[in-house]
Amino acid sequence: MKAIAVERGGDGPAVVDVERPTPGPEEALVRTLRVGVDGTDGEVIAGHHGGFPPDSDRLILGHEAVGVVEQAGDTHFSPGDVVAPTVRRPPGESNEYFERGEPDMAPSGAYYERGIEGADGYMAEYFTSPGEYLVSVPPSLAGLGFLVEPLSIADKALELAYASRSSFEWDPESAVVLGNGSLGLLTLAYLRERHEYDRLYCLGRRDRPDPTIDIIEELGATYIDSRETPVAEIPAAYESMDLVFEATGSAKHALDTVAALAPNGVGALLGVPEPWEFEVDGGSLHRDLVLHNKALVGSVNSNVRHFEAAADALGAFPEWLFDELVTGVYDVSQFEAAFDDDDTTIKTAVQFSAYEER
Amino acid sequence: MKAIAVERGGDGPAVVDVERPTPGPEEALVRTLRVGVDGTDGEVIAGHHGGFPPDSDRLILGHEAVGVVEQAGDTHFSPGDVVAPTVRRPPGESNEYFERGEPDMAPSGAYYERGIEGADGYMAEYFTSPGEYLVSVPPSLAGLGFLVEPLSIADKALELAYASRSSFEWDPESAVVLGNGSLGLLTLAYLRERHEYDRLYCLGRRDRPDPTIDIIEELGATYIDSRETPVAEIPAAYESMDLVFEATGSAKHALDTVAALAPNGVGALLGVPEPWEFEVDGGSLHRDLVLHNKALVGSVNSNVRHFEAAADALGAFPEWLFDELVTGVYDVSQFEAAFDDDDTTIKTAVQFSAYEER
Numbered sequence: 050m051k052a053i054a055v056e057r058g059g060d061g062p063a064v065v066d067v068e069r070p071t072p073g074p075e076e077a078l079v080r081t082l083r084v085g086v087d088g089t090d091g092e093v094i095a096g097h098h099g100g101f102p103p104d105s106d107r108l109i110l111g112h113e114a115v116g117v118v119e120q121a122g123d124t125h126f127s128p129g130d131v132v133a134p135t136v137r138r139p140p141g142e143s144n145e146y147f148e149r150g151e152p153d154m155a156p157s158g159a160y161y162e163r164g165i166e167g168a169d170g171y172m173a174e175y176f177t178s179p180g181e182y183l184v185s186v187p188p189s190l191a192g193l194g195f196l197v198e199p200l201s202i203a204d205k206a207l208e209l210a211y212a213s214r215s216s217f218e219w220d221p222e223s224a225v226v227l228g229n230g231s232l233g234l235l236t237l238a239y240l241r242e243r244h245e246y247d248r249l250y251c252l253g254r255r256d257r258p259d260p261t262i263d264i265i266e267e268l269g270a271t272y273i274d275s276r277e278t279p280v281a282e283i284p285a286a287y288e289s290m291d292l293v294f295e296a297t298g299s300a301k302h303a304l305d306t307v308a309a310l311a312p313n314g315v316g317a318l319l320g321v322p323e324p325w326e327f328e329v330d331g332g333s334l335h336r337d338l339v340l341h342n343k344a345l346v347g348s349v350n351s352n353v354r355h356f357e358a359a360a361d362a363l364g365a366f367p368e369w370l371f372d373e374l375v376t377g378v379y380d381v382s383q384f385e386a387a388f389d390d391d392d393t394t395i396k397t398a399v400q401f402s403a404y405e406e407r
Numbered sequence: 408m409k410a411i412a413v414e415r416g417g418d419g420p421a422v423v424d425v426e427r428p429t430p431g432p433e434e435a436l437v438r439t440l441r442v443g444v445d446g447t448d449g450e451v452i453a454g455h456h457g458g459f460p461p462d463s464d465r466l467i468l469g470h471e472a473v474g475v476v477e478q479a480g481d482t483h484f485s486p487g488d489v490v491a492p493t494v495r496r497p498p499g500e501s502n503e504y505f506e507r508g509e510p511d512m513a514p515s516g517a518y519y520e521r522g523i524e525g526a527d528g529y530m531a532e533y534f535t536s537p538g539e540y541l542v543s544v545p546p547s548l549a550g551l552g553f554l555v556e557p558l559s560i561a562d563k564a565l566e567l568a569y570a571s572r573s574s575f576e577w578d579p580e581s582a583v584v585l586g587n588g589s590l591g592l593l594t595l596a597y598l599r600e601r602h603e604y605d606r607l608y609c610l611g612r613r614d615r616p617d618p619t620i621d622i623i624e625e626l627g628a629t630y631i632d633s634r635e636t637p638v639a640e641i642p643a644a645y646e647s648m649d650l651v652f653e654a655t656g657s658a659k660h661a662l663d664t665v666a667a668l669a670p671n672g673v674g675a676l677l678g679v680p681e682p683w684e685f686e687v688d689g690g691s692l693h694r695d696l697v698l699h700n701k702a703l704v705g706s707v708n709s710n711v712r713h714f715e716a717a718a719d720a721l722g723a724f725p726e727w728l729f730d731e732l733v734t735g736v737y738d739v740s741q742f743e744a745a746f747d748d749d750d751t752t753i754k755t756a757v758q759f760s761a762y763e764e765r
Contacts, residue, residue, distance in 0.1 A: 154575045154700055156670035213571035213702060217512045300689035303696070312514035318697050325690030331658035332683030338661070338705030339676050342512055344571060345703045347696030 052173035053384050053399065057106035061094055062388065064381060065107070072177040078120040079132060079183070081401040083378060084172045085113030085195035086387045087231065088298075089165060089321075094388070098321070099165040111172030112136045112164035115186055115194025117404060124180025131190070131404070132183040133197040134171060135356055136162050153205060153350035162350075172384075174401050184356040187364055191404035192378075193371055196235065196396070198351070200359035202319065203236040203294070206348035208355065210292060210317040213344045219313060221291030222247045225273065225283060227306070228296035229253030229261040231396035232319070234268075234374060236294050241268050242365050250287060252280065252297075261395060264373050280305035290314060298322045303345075307334050312341040319348055410531035411742050411757065413452055415464035420452055420746065422739060425467070430535040436478040437490060437541070439759040441736060442530045443471030443553035444745045445589065446656075447523060447679075452746070456679070457523040469530030470494045470522035473544055473552025475762065482538025489548070489762070490541040491555040492529060493714055494520050511563060511708035520708075530742075532759050542714040545722055549762035550736075551729055554593065554754070556709070558717035560677065561594040561652070564706035566713065568650060568675040571702045577671060579649030580605045583631065583641060585664070586654035587611030587619040589754035590677070592732060594652050599626050600723050608645060610638065610655075619753060622731050638663035648672060656680045661703075665692050670699040677706055 050069045053062050072078040090110055092098035101108045118130040126132065137152035137160040146155035164170020186194040211219075224246045226233045237251050249270035253261060265272045271287065278286045280293075280302045289311035295303050298320030306316035337343060351359075377397040379387045387397040408427045411420050430436040448468055450456035459466045476488040484490065495510035495518040504513035522528020544552040569577075582604045584591045595609050607628035611619060623630045629645065636644045638651075638660045647669035653661050656678030664674035695701060709717075735755040737745045745755040 149576055151575050154671050156699065208574045209571070209700070209702070212574035213567070213704060215573060216566045216570035217509050218507055300693040303693040304687075304689050313512050318693060320693060321697055322690040322693050324688050324694075326686055326688045328684055329662075329687050329689065330682050330684045331662050331687065332680040335658040335661040335676060335678060335680050335705075336682075338703065339679055340707050341514065341705065342567070342707055343705050344567070345696065346571060347693075347699065347701050349698050349700055 050174035051381050052109045054107050054109045069175050070177045072122050075123050076177045076179050077118050077122050077124045077126055079116035079176050080119045081116045082404050083195045083398040083400050084111040085398045102167055109169035109173050110164050111170035113195045113198040114171035131186040131188050133186050133194045134178045135182045138168050153352045186360050195398045197359045199232050200235050201351035201355040203239055204355040204358045205351035206317040206319055209346045209348050210315045213315050213346050223290050224292035225250035225290045226294045227252045227302050233296040234264050237268055281308040283309045300325050304329055307337050310343045315344040317346055408532035409739050410467045412465050412467045427533050428535045430480050433481050434535045434537050435476050435480050435482045435484055437474035437534050438477045439474045440762050441553045441756040441758050442469040443756045460525055467527035467531050468522050469528035471553045471556040472529030489544040489546050491544050491552045492536045493540045496526050511710045544718050553756045555717045557590050558593050559709035559713035561597055562713040562716045563709040564675040564677055567704045567706050568673045571673050571704050581648050582650035583608040583648045584652045585610045585660050591654040592622050595626055596724055639666040641667045658683050665695050668701050673702040675704055
């Protein structure tokens, strides 16, 4: 079968021919429909993040997948079910994090990540997975189920953020998403759908006309241009924020988040920057965190519970959002277009097969 | 009656004669037993923190008090009850934070703090308070009830820290308290008492022999000398910490806390530093927070619930700890000794009257 993979010392992703995987007894064989592309794929391709499977010089890419169960094996699925697979897998032996359904909280070394670190991903015509790592997706979302994984990342981060405010009464009214990439926009739509925020904002660095600014405004949010309003100045220019959701990878934005927060506010951090030394007013940052009961929570990955919440939420998103957000779905033969990134690209996917309702 | 107060433009705290306060119908009149001294008092005296009551050029100091109810009024207390008063009061009009019992979460401007900001404190022979802001203290702790307030500060911070880890299974084993001042040592004893930690550490910058190092070791904790082991190097020299409790006021320690944490760990920040610019590797700090699901929570003040938990916990502390921790209790006439701070001073209090069981 065809797969999209990187090889050690290679020139970037290429279509390769690999053997179709054989499911174990407790695994399903899944026919891949579509696999989304995100920034992590770019980092894996560039060699900045992740790594090859043990004893292999090749990694099949892709961690945002939706597929159709072809053989259910001993799983609780049936052939024809539409599913999205989670990303983390035990590194050989299982461990307590997987056993309690929280692989997203496993420390480095206690997991592989399919398509990223130590295990092949989903950019192939078929993949296998234990049933416990597959989440049902409504058939109506078969074409969009590759958005379940990124939205689950937002759900997990919001869960941590809300938990951090759970020891007191917290009634957030304002939120800003830092970053107008696909994760930022999906999160903005999710926050809008949850109806908890009176006022939503999204920060980017784009000139109008711009398709992401259009989406921000169609979601009823306010676009903040970071070139005019740095993160720390958001309270002066707009208002202080009960929630800041950082999806930029900018460490300055992450540290300036504290200044952007309202008293008792929380910043959820999701970006994964490289080392970067710079000057900060650490005293004021520290003082502000303490005197105003503020919090910063870092968040990575997600588990089945977050996938389920994401699949559920996705069904409530308006159709126009998908039309504008998904700017390209490419056949395997044209996969390189899915990895291109310019100002008209928001979210892309590679299509391995078409969904046909049974 | 005698009180210890600072005056605008004055030379520091002095004993003044003030009128004994008259309780309102829903207030108790409390005869003050002892009032503890802490770093905040020093900042108030220096004019770095807090402020005078409206229309007054004088502020009675003291926010860590224990007293005996003299007149109960319409409160649910009885004369003779030993009580500790909370610190925050509504600034004139009440507001939602006070109404729901969470004045500790009120933003700046929505509270006064007795003895600190906008309202007279407890360093006087008598004070009045609505019953809702008084917490029962066991008579056996009448001489030590001035420790309820500082311990409640630790309890509130730990509540926020634990809440931030409540969305997943978190079973902390190691904790370090940054700071061997009285708050740090009280917190260390509290963590020991809660029996949740297999390994406790406390960071200071003192040479042996030192009474705080003695307390740390008698509590079964390991002393870390910050001059030999900076906070960020604690994992290499000892181990990474599930919990870091920062009670130093050092912004560098606060930011280095992220590096000291184990995956899924949380840093509770309590210090209140001045502005201080310095260089940080913000990229690595941000990346570490995200990839390891770490959190930082700032915490200030405490409410009745935390006072109750603290009064309860204090009763379980060993007698030797109080003997070593409370290095001086001074009569009003010698109050200046209570404000002195040297390497032999840990915790001091001013005594206004003696407790006699009825």
